[in-house]
Amino acid sequence: METMKKKWDDRYARENYAYGTTPNDFFKEILDKYNLSGKILLPAEGEGRNAVYAAKKGLTPFAFDTSTEGRNKALKLAAKENIEINYEVGDFFELPLTKEKFDVAALIFAHFPPALLSSYHKKTAELLKPGGLIILEGFSVGHLELRKANPKVGGPDNVEMLFSLDSIKNDFKEFEIIQLEEVKVELHEGDFHNGVGKVIRFVGKKPE
Numbered sequence: 001m002e003t004m005k006k007k008w009d010d011r012y013a014r015e016n017y018a019y020g021t022t023p024n025d026f027f028k029e030i031l032d033k034y035n036l037s038g039k040i041l042l043p044a045e046g047e048g049r050n051a052v053y054a055a056k057k058g059l060t061p062f063a064f065d066t067s068t069e070g071r072n073k074a075l076k077l078a079a080k081e082n083i084e085i086n087y088e089v090g091d092f093f094e095l096p097l098t099k100e101k102f103d104v105a106a107l108i109f110a111h112f113p114p115a116l117l118s119s120y121h122k123k124t125a126e127l128l129k130p131g132g133l134i135i136l137e138g139f140s141v142g143h144l145e146l147r148k149a150n151p152k153v154g155g156p157d158n159v160e161m162l163f164s165l166d167s168i169k170n171d172f173k174e175f176e177i178i179q180l181e182e183v184k185v186e187l188h189e190g191d192f193h194n195g196v197g198k199v200i201r202f203v204g205k206k207p208e
């Protein structure tokens with residue numbers, strides 16, 4: 001866990017924003033399409049690009065990550081944009097934000113070690129209010145081949161950290177599926193996501 005934290009802290013300690021300062025395309029598309037309001041949970045939020053966009057759209061972001069440098073950069077971005085975000089550093093299961101309930105949750109390239117992945121998904125689902133929406137984009141198992149051909153596209157090289165249509169259906173069993181697909185996308189996100197990748201995109205609604 002410590003080496004994982006160091007990897008991300010090192011990446012975020014640079015001046016540049018590793019995945020840029022503009023929101024992820026799919027996240028933006030869904031926020032722009034549905035008139036969402038209330039509190040949004042953003043696990044593994046990194047340098048804050050999506051939290052800042054959510055705040056601009058009138059949502060109240062509650063982000064967290066294990067990276068202290070990620071939080072520093074996120075708060076810097078929020079201050080530059082003159083908006084406020086809540087951002088905690090630490091382990092999901094011990095954070096004060098787990099006392100809240102959320103209208104929306106977004107998992108954007110939130111790839112965790114296999115021992116944590118399903119429990120993080122279940123915890124995220126549990127923290128949504130009835131009728132709450134989950135938005136997820138993450139690299140699929142099929143992405144590995146593309147990553148091998150072009151490492152600049154990024155993403156984990158451990159197949160157990162990647163998603164499939166079945167793993168998402170399984171982790172969010174009770175959710176109504178609004179959108180679930182595996183698609184090829186052209187990514188241009190900062191210095192670390194560049195090129196064609198394969199992702200799972202999911203929008204699901206927790207039962208009322």
Ligand SMILES: C[S@@+](CC[C@H](N)C(=O)[O-])C[C@H]1O[C@@H](n2cnc3c(N)ncnc32)[C@H](O)[C@@H]1O
Nearest residue numbers: 008019044045046065066067070108109110111
């Ligand atoms: C690819 S980055 C995605 C960042 C952000 N969601 C985005 O799209 O810009 C993955 C993030 O997962 C975070 N992370 C890794 N393991 C974690 C854990 N166990 N709990 C919380 N965050 C974690 C890393 O620190 C990193 O910020």
